[in-house]
Amino acid sequence: MRLPLETTTRTREVYEPLSSSVEVYLFYFLAAIAVGVLAFGLYRRLQGYTDGPDDEFTRLDNLGGRIRSAARIAFSNEKQFNRDIYAGVMHSFIIWGFLTLFIATSILALDLYFFKKALGASFWKGTFYVSYQFAVDALGLLFVIGIGMAMYRRYWVRNERLFSRHSSLEDHMFVWILFLLGIGGFLLEGIRILVNDYPSFEIVSFVGWAIALSFDGIFSLLGVSETTTAAAQLHWGLWWSHALLSLFFIAWIPYAKGMHMFSSFANVVARDEKAGTRLPNVPSDLDATNAESMDDFSWKDRLDQDACTKCGRCSSVCPANNSGRPLDPKNVILDLKEYREDLADGGEEVDIIADGGTSVIDAETMESCMACMACMDACPVEIEHLKSFTKMNRQLVDQGDVDTNIQDVFQNVMQNGNTFGDSPRDRGAWADDLGFDITDAREEEVEYLWYVGDFPSYDERNKKVARSLAKLLEESGVSFGILFDDEKYDGNDIRRIGEEFLFIELAGHHVETWEDCEFEKLICTDPHSYNTFKNEYPEVDFEEFADDPMMPFEYEEQWNGDGDIEVLHWTQAVEELVEDGALDLDGTELDYTVTYHDPCHLGRFNDEYEAPRELIRATGAELHEMPRNRADSYCCGGGGGGLWLDNEQEEKPSEERIREALEDTEAGDAVEKFVVACPMCMTMYEDGRKTGDYEDDIEIVDVAELLVEAVETNEGEITAGVDDASETPASAD
Incomplete structure (x- = not known):
């Protein structure tokens, strides 16, 4: 029997069971082979x-x-x-x-x-x-x-x-x-x-x-x-x-x-802290390609593909995937990886993305993406899905493989400067019913330059929100103005659909117009506009495009690169006014039971969760959170062009979200109002309320409408002409 080691020699032999040095050297030999194979594999990956x-x-x-x-x-x-x-x-x-x-x-x-x-x-x-x-x-x-x-x-x-x-x-x-x-x-x-x-x-x-x-x-x-x-x-x-x-x-x-x-x-080391909130610019060279082949995918795009662990977290939170659309973010990333590895092994080259036929990714898959960034937020290894998705969407635009509804939107923006195709002269007509005039920021200096946006300007339901916000700003006593017919579409969603050059045209027009105005802060009704002005316009290399005769601007500077102009969502600006006592609220005006939906572009994109909630609390309404809130918020389905598409799906994301509000919140069906802070969300949820048969169960209201009602409760009608938010809304269709 082998005697135990003495307690005073507290250690052990490393190669104890090996009977000879030959076995030890055999182990060394095999270890050297293993390390060599490892090193070669890592070298090939690099x-x-x-x-x-x-x-x-x-x-x-x-x-x-x-x-x-x-x-x-x-x-x-x-x-x-x-x-x-x-x-x-x-x-x-x-x-x-x-x-x-x-x-x-x-x-x-x-x-x-x-x-x-x-x-x-x-x-x-x-x-x-x-x-x-x-x-x-x-x-x-x-x-x-x-x-x-x-x-x-x-x-x-x-x-x-x-x-x-x-x-x-x-x-x-x-x-x-x-x-x-x-x-x-x-x-x-x-x-x-x-x-x-x-x-x-x-x-x-x-x-x-x-x-x-x-x-x-x-x-x-x-x-x-x-x-x-x-x-x-x-x-x-x-x-x-x-x-x-x-x-x-x-x-x-x-x-x-x-x-x-x-x-x-x-x-994770190479991640972009602003991934998704900003997108890569494209060169002015019209011969440049976006996703014509794997050669167009950067080393970081390839690292994204290799980093995927197949955990499926992105798939589980993706509203497109959950509603039956043909998008699974995990599979898209892994499809690209598989194709790249197949090419390395001598496989046949095919289109990266196309509308039908043989391709790595089908056009309908990318059209399903709502650009909500839920996949990126959920990914434990910081894969930047939206960057690769946008690259492929740009390729679809280059190829002309774009849904006809999206093509109509592009045409509307090019001809009339808005996604509705309505006359630019009517852009400020929403304010005609107000009992006061709104300042033209092109002619007078203002503290707040208010970018109203497409939906508040042209959509009947969202015009009511615009008028509510105008009343709040007027009541607070701040100076504010708008651009009237010099305001155009911000470009956020068409950029995510892939129309980069049209986005640059719009950005150039706006920054050139703003340069001729005198203002301190730029506020936005729409979180999509807020994200684009805050994070993307400062990234655009206007000088590269200024000499292009196709571009309707001559601006050559970097806009707001040093952040001198403060860009705010309207809830952030009004929250400051409420804190300063500019609006007469004591927090007891309304006794509604409400829930609040975090817009993707305000929440996940820009980490603003508290300003809308503070405003809701300031009205006295009792706020109950849905299980999926803040960074976990479930997209309304309107982003990334989703609002303009006729998708066939098992259940609309907006319907699922309203169901969650009525069934999964602590207050349950006692929730009276579903509160939003985004014009696109308003449109999608009004539509979901109809198609999901929730019209008698809950009302969709904007934070601004709650605030106006609360102020009116204290002071009576603060200004004539604001529509009743409970009127039958215009259909999202």
């Missing part, structure tokens, strides 16, 4: 990125800060905890356990190959060794538990978002190999403790100690007389099986799902 064109945005500036920020995101697992606590705990156990085991192996290698071999000393003993063993057992146990949680969700619960046409054998292999590595390590530790006759200091290896006792009991039940001999033979077999599986996993990483351990972290 080469695939460097072969791609430069990205449109700076990605590696302040690299140290980026790495620190990425490490905080990765190690805290904050993105995994978002919306899914189970997944957050599961992934935390896996990553912390895996990193602990990796660090433990690195420490062992450092001691064995540097301190012992080079310096003739060892630190892997005594108190350090005992602490090391305890930490490895504790975190290793969490690792196995985490993998077990993943297997339970995948195979027992069978979470549908984990499965799609891109699910493959490698997904199963990845989770099973990790599980076997974790279990195998503990089995190896347990048999080692048994072989060494339970050294007293090894009791800190509490999992291994328990397994050693289990092995002992099994041997007894089987009637094995030479326990130590049997255990030693099993020790040898377990050591080699664990070593070979570990080396296979190392070599396999760059060629399968394990690559996400590198690519996901790199993707």
Whole structure:
């Protein structure tokens, strides 16, 4: 029987079960092969990125800060905890356990190959060794538990978002190999403790100690007389099986799902903090292509594809996917990846995107995107879906493969400067029913230049919102004005549909017009306009297009690059006025039970959640939150051109959202008013209220309409001419 190590020599032999130096050198040889295969695979991956064109945005500036920020995101697992606590705990156990085991192996290698071999000393003993063993057992146990949680969700619960046409054998292999590595390590530790006759200091290896006792009991039940001999033979077999599986996993990483351990972290490091809220500009060169081939996808686009872990979070929150439209954000990213890898293997080149025929992505898939950014917000590895989606939409526009309804919108904007196709002279006609005149900001200096927007200017239902907001601004005593017929469509959604050059025309017209006005702040009725003016107009390189005879502007500067002009959504501006006491409210005027819908472009795009809520509370209305609120808000379905399309779907996103308001909020069907702060949301929800048969159950109102009613309750009619918000609205159709 082998005698146990003395307690005073608290350490162990690394290659204990190997019978000769030949076996040790064989292990070294196999390890060298595994590392070589790993390095070659990583090199090929890196080469695939460097072969791609430069990205449109700076990605590696302040690299140290980026790495620190990425490490905080990765190690805290904050993105995994978002919306899914189970997944957050599961992934935390896996990553912390895996990193602990990796660090433990690195420490062992450092001691064995540097301190012992080079310096003739060892630190892997005594108190350090005992602490090391305890930490490895504790975190290793969490690792196995985490993998077990993943297997339970995948195979027992069978979470549908984990499965799609891109699910493959490698997904199963990845989770099973990790599980076997974790279990195998503990089995190896347990048999080692048994072989060494339970050294007293090894009791800190509490999992291994328990397994050693289990092995002992099994041997007894089987009637094995030479326990130590049997255990030693099993020790040898377990050591080699664990070593070979570990080396296979190392070599396999760059060629399968394990690559996400590198690519996901790199993707978080290279993320754009303003991704989605701004989009890459296009060159003025008309010969430039957008997504004609994979050569048009930057190295960051390719890294996005490799970073995808197939977790399906993007798919589960996508309103297009959930309402039956042919868009699954995960599959789009993975389709592009699969096509790129197929080309690298000599596959046939096809169109990236087209309307029918053979292509990687079908046009209808991209037309389904609402540009709500829910996929990006949910993605734990910071994939920038909207950037690649817009690239493909631009290609559709270049090819002419655009839905006829969208083509009509483009034509309306080009000819009349608005998406309705109505006369520009009628743009300010919504104000005719007011009991006061609105200042022409082109002629007089104002504090607030108010960009009214298309829907408040031309849509009958939203005109009522515009008049309510005008009354609030007039009552507050601030000076404000509008551009009347010099105001055009802001360009936000047609840009996301892919019409970049028309967007630049509109941006050039507006900044040139604003330059001739005197104002302090630019306020917007529509969150889409707010996002575009705040985040995208300052990014446009007007100088590159100013000399183009097709562009109706000569402006060559960067507009508002230093942020001197404050761009606000109207709720932000009015909240400041309410706080300053400019409106007569004491918070007790209204006793409605309401819920509030966060517009995507105000909330997820720009992190403004509180201003509309503070205004609702200021009226005295009782606010009840829907389960999906703030960053988790569910899109109305109108963004990204959705408002202009006739989509066939099982249930409109607007109908699902109203159902949520009436059934899933704490107040339930006691909710009287569904409050919005976006003209597109107003249009979509008025339509959803009809098509979903909710007309008798709930009323759709804007925050401005609530505020006007509250002020009127205190003061009577503050100004004549504001429409009753409860009148039958114009159809969204």
